[in-house]
Amino acid sequence: MSENHLEHPTPKKYVQIAIVLGILTAIEIALYYTEDIVGVFTDPLLIFLAVGKFIIVVGWFMHLRYENKTINRFFVGGMILALILFTIVMVERASANYL
Amino acid sequence: MSNSHSYPHEPTGVETRKLGMWVFLSTEILFFGTLITTFMIFKGSDFPGMKLTDVYDIPFTSISSFILLMSSLTMVLAHNALEANDQEKTRVWLLATAMLGAVFLAGQIYEFTEFYHKGFELTTNIFSSSFYVLTGFHGLHVFVGVVLLLALWAIGQRQKGLTLEGGMNLEFVALYWHFVDIVWIVLFTVVYLI
Numbered sequence: 001m002s003e004n005h006l007e008h009p010t011p012k013k014y015v016q017i018a019i020v021l022g023i024l025t026a027i028e029i030a031l032y033y034t035e036d037i038v039g040v041f042t043d044p045l046l047i048f049l050a051v052g053k054f055i056i057v058v059g060w061f062m063h064l065r066y067e068n069k070t071i072n073r074f075f076v077g078g079m080i081l082a083l084i085l086f087t088i089v090m091v092e093r094a095s096a097n098y099l
Numbered sequence: 100m101s102n103s104h105s106y107p108h109e110p111t112g113v114e115t116r117k118l119g120m121w122v123f124l125s126t127e128i129l130f131f132g133t134l135i136t137t138f139m140i141f142k143g144s145d146f147p148g149m150k151l152t153d154v155y156d157i158p159f160t161s162i163s164s165f166i167l168l169m170s171s172l173t174m175v176l177a178h179n180a181l182e183a184n185d186q187e188k189t190r191v192w193l194l195a196t197a198m199l200g201a202v203f204l205a206g207q208i209y210e211f212t213e214f215y216h217k218g219f220e221l222t223t224n225i226f227s228s229s230f231y232v233l234t235g236f237h238g239l240h241v242f243v244g245v246v247l248l249l250a251l252w253a254i255g256q257r258q259k260g261l262t263l264e265g266g267m268n269l270e271f272v273a274l275y276w277h278f279v280d281i282v283w284i285v286l287f288t289v290v291y292l293i
Contacts, residue, residue: 018172078125082132
């Protein structure tokens with residue numbers, strides 16, 4: 001079926017993945033309300049959880065992990081370009097504030 | 100998505116329409132990446148007499164986020180049902196996805212209305228403008244997705260139903276819908292939680 005011969009998940013597996021996504025969302029909300037306790041680790045943890053959810057949806061629900069490398073390159077390329085743009089603008093803004 | 104067969108007659112080895120869809124999604128990443136960057140620049144701009152925490156309703160938005168997340172599950176189940184040629188289940192899951200999307204949209208309209216009543220309007224300051232442009236464009240994408248889902252559901256109602264060839268169309272709508280979901284995963288964290 002697929003280029004790398006990985007079998008697509010079954011409906012039961014999809015439900016399990018959705019439960020994991022729900023749990024990760026619940027952890028995010030809990031982190032928001034416990035910011036005073038978690039402190040400086042709150043934002044990095046929230047970003048880490050969002051990235052995890054993003055990868056799960058793209059990899060399993062969008063089936064990117066089963067797809068052709070060409071498709072992977074296009075999608076990851078778009079992500080990298082967006083991250084470069086974000087980094088350049090934020091660095092520029094930070095240096096403008098510093099000056 | 101699942102139609103990851105090899106296409107030796109295509110120069111790229113990938114079905115051209117499918118590759119086109121992924122390229123489109125790649126450009127959408129850049130579009131939302133630009134909007135998110137703009138939002139981050141202006142986040143925390145002066146907002147006299149009010150804190151952001153006074154405006155946001157995190158419990159409400161959390162439920163909305165959960166609903167959109169679960170719509171990705173119903174979408175993938177619709178796609179799975181079509182692969183098994185189960186027309187009835189395909190239609191049910193498609194309709195469920197459209198309904199969950201509509202509930203999310205209704206929640207967003209309610210949220211915007213509440214924000215306006217609290218004085219957080221489109222023209223309040225540059226931050227509020229960037230907030231409404233970013234979340235509004237996402238809402239517009241959800242609306243388009245709901246229309247596409249309902250169109251597919253209506254096509255599925257015909258006697259012929261959704262075919263495997265038509266399944267490629269369902270596949271494209273599914274990709275679009277999951278994309279809308281991943282954008283919200285980022286927005287929920289960046290806009291509301293951080």
